[in-house]
Amino acid sequence: MAVQSKNLTRSGRSAVRSKGTSDVSLGDRLVRWLALLGAAFPLVAVVFIVAVLLINAFPSILFNGWGFLYHQSWAFGNFYGNATVTRNGVTAPAGASYGALPFIGGTLLSSVIAFLVGVPIAIGAALMLAEKTPGPLRRQLSFFLELLAGIPSVIYGLWGLIVLGPFLSKSVYPVLSKLGGIIPWLGGPVGSGQGLLTAGLVLAVMIIPIVATTTRDLLAQVPTLPREGALALGLTSWESVRYVSLPWVRSGIVGAAILGWVRALGETMAVLIVSGNGANALPANIYGPVSTIAAAIVALLDSAESDPTRLAVSALAEAGLILMGITLVTNILARFLVRRVSVTNLPIGRGI
Amino acid sequence: MRRQHAVDIFMWVLCGIALALVILPAVDIILDVLIHSAGSWSLGLLTTTTFGEGGGLLNAWTGTLVLMFLLFLLAAPIGVLGGIYLAEYSSLRGARILRFASEMLAGVPSIVVGYVIYLVFVIVFGWSFSVLAGVLALTIMVTPYIMKSTEAALNQVPSNLREGGSALGLSHSLTIRRILLPIALPGILNGLVVAEAIGMGETAPLIYTAGWSNSLPTLQLIHQPIGYLTYAVWTYINQPSAQAHQLAYSAAALLLIFLLLLIGLSRWVGTRASRYTSRFQV
Numbered sequence A: 001m002a003v004q005s006k007n008l009t010r011s012g013r014s015a016v017r018s019k020g021t022s023d024v025s026l027g028d029r030l031v032r033w034l035a036l037l038g039a040a041f042p043l044v045a046v047v048f049i050v051a052v053l054l055i056n057a058f059p060s061i062l063f064n065g066w067g068f069l070y071h072q073s074w075a076f077g078n079f080y081g082n083a084t085v086t087r088n089g090v091t092a093p094a095g096a097s098y099g100a101l102p103f104i105g106g107t108l109l110s111s112v113i114a115f116l117v118g119v120p121i122a123i124g125a126a127l128m129l130a131e132k133t134p135g136p137l138r139r140q141l142s143f144f145l146e147l148l149a150g151i152p153s154v155i156y157g158l159w160g161l162i163v164l165g166p167f168l169s170k171s172v173y174p175v176l177s178k179l180g181g182i183i184p185w186l187g188g189p190v191g192s193g194q195g196l197l198t199a200g201l202v203l204a205v206m207i208i209p210i211v212a213t214t215t216r217d218l219l220a221q222v223p224t225l226p227r228e229g230a231l232a233l234g235l236t237s238w239e240s241v242r243y244v245s246l247p248w249v250r251s252g253i254v255g256a257a258i259l260g261w262v263r264a265l266g267e268t269m270a271v272l273i274v275s276g277n278g279a280n281a282l283p284a285n286i287y288g289p290v291s292t293i294a295a296a297i298v299a300l301l302d303s304a305e306s307d308p309t310r311l312a313v314s315a316l317a318e319a320g321l322i323l324m325g326i327t328l329v330t331n332i333l334a335r336f337l338v339r340r341v342s343v344t345n346l347p348i349g350r351g352i
Numbered sequence B: 001m002r003r004q005h006a007v008d009i010f011m012w013v014l015c016g017i018a019l020a021l022v023i024l025p026a027v028d029i030i031l032d033v034l035i036h037s038a039g040s041w042s043l044g045l046l047t048t049t050t051f052g053e054g055g056g057l058l059n060a061w062t063g064t065l066v067l068m069f070l071l072f073l074l075a076a077p078i079g080v081l082g083g084i085y086l087a088e089y090s091s092l093r094g095a096r097i098l099r100f101a102s103e104m105l106a107g108v109p110s111i112v113v114g115y116v117i118y119l120v121f122v123i124v125f126g127w128s129f130s131v132l133a134g135v136l137a138l139t140i141m142v143t144p145y146i147m148k149s150t151e152a153a154l155n156q157v158p159s160n161l162r163e164g165g166s167a168l169g170l171s172h173s174l175t176i177r178r179i180l181l182p183i184a185l186p187g188i189l190n191g192l193v194v195a196e197a198i199g200m201g202e203t204a205p206l207i208y209t210a211g212w213s214n215s216l217p218t219l220q221l222i223h224q225p226i227g228y229l230t231y232a233v234w235t236y237i238n239q240p241s242a243q244a245h246q247l248a249y250s251a252a253a254l255l256l257i258f259l260l261l262l263i264g265l266s267r268w269v270g271t272r273a274s275r276y277t278s279r280f281q282v
Helices: A002-009 A011-017 A026-064 A101-132 A135-150 A153-181 A196-221 A224-232 A237-248 A250-266 A269-274 A293-304 A311-345 B002-038 B043-047 B058-089 B092-107 B110-124 B131-155 B159-167 B172-201 B229-237 B242-280
Strands: A084-087 A090-093
Touching: A026 A090, A026 A311, A026 B058, A026 B092, A026 B110, A026 B131, A026 B172, A090 A311, A101 A135, A101 A196, A101 A237, A101 A250, A101 A293, A101 A311, A101 B002, A135 A196, A135 B002, A135 B242, A153 A196, A153 A269, A153 B002, A153 B229, A153 B242, A196 A250, A196 A269, A196 B002, A224 A237, A237 A250, A237 B002, A250 A311, A250 B110, A269 A293, A269 B229, A293 A311, A293 B110, A311 B092, A311 B110, B002 B242, B043 B058, B058 B092, B058 B131, B058 B172, B058 B229, B058 B242, B092 B131, B110 B131, B131 B172, B159 B172, B172 B229, B172 B242, B229 B242
Parallel strands: none
Antiparallel strands: A084 A090
16 A cells, blocks of 8 residues: 555544545536646656757757867857858857857856855854854844845945955955965956955855855754754753754755855856956866856856857857856755765654 | 964954954945945936936836835745745655755856856746846745745744634634734844845846846836846946046945845844734743
């Protein structure tokens, strides 16, 4: 009786659901169908998005081949001359050449910086908030974190451009660049404060609220008894956090961190504003201008529209497809990872 | 033993620094927006439309409200019905597939959503930059959040209430409507407010779908672009003049005020709704 056991696992619904279908009224069936339509919407939307991107990217995939992934050039060619080139049956203006490596690299590098800087800070702040902050202050700071999570990304970009970038390029980057002798990519000119490191740091500020609020909520679920037990055994409060609380919620924190990373991958406006828009090469050092796939789509679509062969629009669709692929793979990996770990670690039953 | 305590203090100091590193930029962002926009606070900002690099933001803030209203009309039914299906009707395997698709959709970068809507509706369907295209892009983005919060809220309703409805001879849809939904209401409303906040703060999916307009929103759903606050922030901060920067900061300040209002609304609705539903608790 497979059906029976399924119903037992969600015992709440069994009584209602196991009712025969014959006496279900028309209105009942209508509600059910409407609800199914709503529930199917995300599936339809995902399939629609992938299909549209694939169809539109197809000419670009034929024209550029694998070179799209590792060439460092993005040229629309000459829109106004009559000269064209044809490759694999796809016609493009003379001089057109598309390589998305600078965008792909910029996307990965900026989000990795955001991850490396943002996640430890977020976890530390959540620990401090959950363990060492007195009640009233904790409520206010928590409200503040939620506010932060809601601030539109253009405002982060605005702040990165006007405040953070100039501050860093004047006061922090010159010091950092003295380390250039030891770590080469830290040396060299620091520029105006618009570039890879600034973009990564703004992204870090943006993902911190997500990771920190999730971690704080997870920590609140750790039961008191094991923690008190750790203290009774003579562990210090840090050791109790290190050996009891954090392992207890580890998979949840991994999930939150990956969620933050995915958000950094797809973030558009803030990066567009503070990255310095380096379209045609990977940055020479960590301060250099970059661009990401998401920012490039916004920045380049206007001029891509004037390509009479429409290959430029297709190339941007291929870039979007790659971005979508990266985020989907990350999401699926995260689910796999979190579910595997969570079997032993997540507190399913809350009462001990 | 002494080493243990030194480590203890050291780690907590690090955590304290981390908390400071979270709080300081946040305070700085809010103060920066308030200070830079303070010079331009006037009634004219709210009552005149944008022209050139100056004027007010009437077209933008009304446009943002129109977009949020239409987003609510479109996304709320889809998301809430979808959440009801996942929580109440679906088989386990079906729910797993649909939930997976919903999580995938939540992970799709917003600019990709905007680009797809642009390629299909703005170009192929010939809607040009229009309100409906923008609302469609936002709907795709926020539906997963509404679905998820609705499903979670329904799953928290005690199961004996479902059995009670069934025992009274109520049909499943009537049980949902009269018993389960009122109890799940706070959670559902909270998800809707979160969705509205996302819709308010997005720029990337709107630039190439809703476009931008210097004039007031109209009732026309297609062939007519619309203004909104986030676009004003982005476009005017990229202009060199001080006047344009003022306008960008004013729009940012308005967005922060809207955000605070939304958070306040969610708290108010939350307490009201939970007082209302506490009558149903067993």
